[in-house]
Amino acid sequence: MADQAAVIAVxxxxxxxxxxxxxxxxxxxxxxxxxxxxxxxxxxADRVLRMKANYEAHxxxxxxxxxxxxxxxxxxxxxxxxxxxxxxxxPGGSLRPGESETAGLRRKLSSKLSVNGDxxxxxxxxxxCLAMWWRPDFETLFYPYLPPNVKRPKECTKxxxxxxxxxxxxxxxxxxxxxxxxxxxxxxNHKTYxxxxxxxxxxxxxxxxxxxxx
Numbered sequence: 001m002a003d004q005a006a007v008i009a010v011x012x013x014x015x016x017x018x019x020x021x022x023x024x025x026x027x028x029x030x031x032x033x034x035x036x037x038x039x040x041x042x043x044x045a046d047r048v049l050r051m052k053a054n055y056e057a058h059x060x061x062x063x064x065x066x067x068x069x070x071x072x073x074x075x076x077x078x079x080x081x082x083x084x085x086x087x088x089x090x091p092g093g094s095l096r097p098g099e100s101e102t103a104g105l106r107r108k109l110s111s112k113l114s115v116n117g118d119x120x121x122x123x124x125x126x127x128x129c130l131a132m133w134w135r136p137d138f139e140t141l142f143y144p145y146l147p148p149n150v151k152r153p154k155e156c157t158k159x160x161x162x163x164x165x166x167x168x169x170x171x172x173x174x175x176x177x178x179x180x181x182x183x184x185x186x187x188x189n190h191k192t193y194x195x196x197x198x199x200x201x202x203x204x205x206x207x208x209x210x211x212x213x214x
Contacts, residue, residue, distance in 0.1 A: 018128075021163060022210045023069045023076055026180055028167045034115065036175035039083075048138050051154065055138075058097050061155040064105040065092030066162040067130060067200055070180055071211045077180035078200060080193075081112065081172075088179070088193055090159070102126045105160055113178070115171045127161035130203045133196055142196060157196065159203070166214060 040050065054061055067090065068079040080088045091112055095104040106124045133142040135155035146153060172178045186193055187201040 019207050020210055021069065021161070021204075021207045022212050023071045024164065024166050024212050024214055026070045026072045026077065028214050029070065029164075030169045031178065032169065032171045033174050034171050035173065037112070037173040039175075051138050055154055060153060062095045062101070063093060063155065063157040064095060064101050064108065065090035065157060065159050066105060066109055066124075066126075067159055067204070068162045068164055069204075069209070070164065072180055072182070074211065076183050076204075076209050076211075078183060078186060078197075080179050080181055080197070082177040082179055084175075085177075088181075088197065090197065101129075101158060101160070105162075109162070112176070113170045113172060115169070123165065125163045125165075127163055130159045130161055131196075131199070133157045133159075144195075144199070159196070159200070161207075166212070 040047075051061065066079075069076045070079065071077065079091065081091055082088055091109055092105055093108040093111075095101065099107075105126055109124050131144065133144055133156070134146045134150070134153050135142050135157075136147055136150040136153055138154055142155075142157065170178055181193075183201045183204070186198055188198055190198045192198075
């Protein structure tokens with residue numbers, strides 16, 4: 001019994017450590033710009049056509065997105081990309097055929113937030129998957145579950161916690177902006193941020209967020 005109790009204590013402590021997220025001041029990071037990235041879709045119709053073509057060629061589309069936090073005014077802020085001065089989205093994107101989720105997310109983060117897009121130059125600490133959202137059809141909304149009547153979903157988006165180092169550089173394409181948005185503003189604000197981003201504060205409620213002063 002004593003040996004069993006010792007094992008439980010070790011496992012419990014390890015799990016507790018995993019539920020602590022250290023975040024650092026926004027001022028600890030350098031923000032710069034680089035050449036603009038071309039947009040794949042000019043209109044919603046173009047996007048739907050591309051999604052249909054990709055589905056016919058490769059089947060279910062899997063996207064991976066990063067949940068990254070910084071501190072500002074003693075409050076956690078979520079990093080979001082602003083595209084075309086309007087759309088707000090989490091950094092990330094779709095996987096290539098056969099690509100792993102962690103490798104694909106590192107590639108996407110480096111492409112959008114590193115100096116020359118080389119995933120080997122930046123250390124992205126990919127943590128656990130926080131949520132999975134499903135798109136039943138090409139033109140429908142996402143759901144945080146797979147509806148029982150849907151046999152062939154078209155897209156799955158997975159959110160991963162990405163823990164940032166104490167300092168670093170974010171180099172953003174000129175046609176995008178990287179914003180730090182307070183969690184209190186995002187919480188349940190579906191109208192502005194959509195259901196996926198608006199639900200992130202609730203997903204993070206199970207973690208102990210530790211603000212580190214540098």
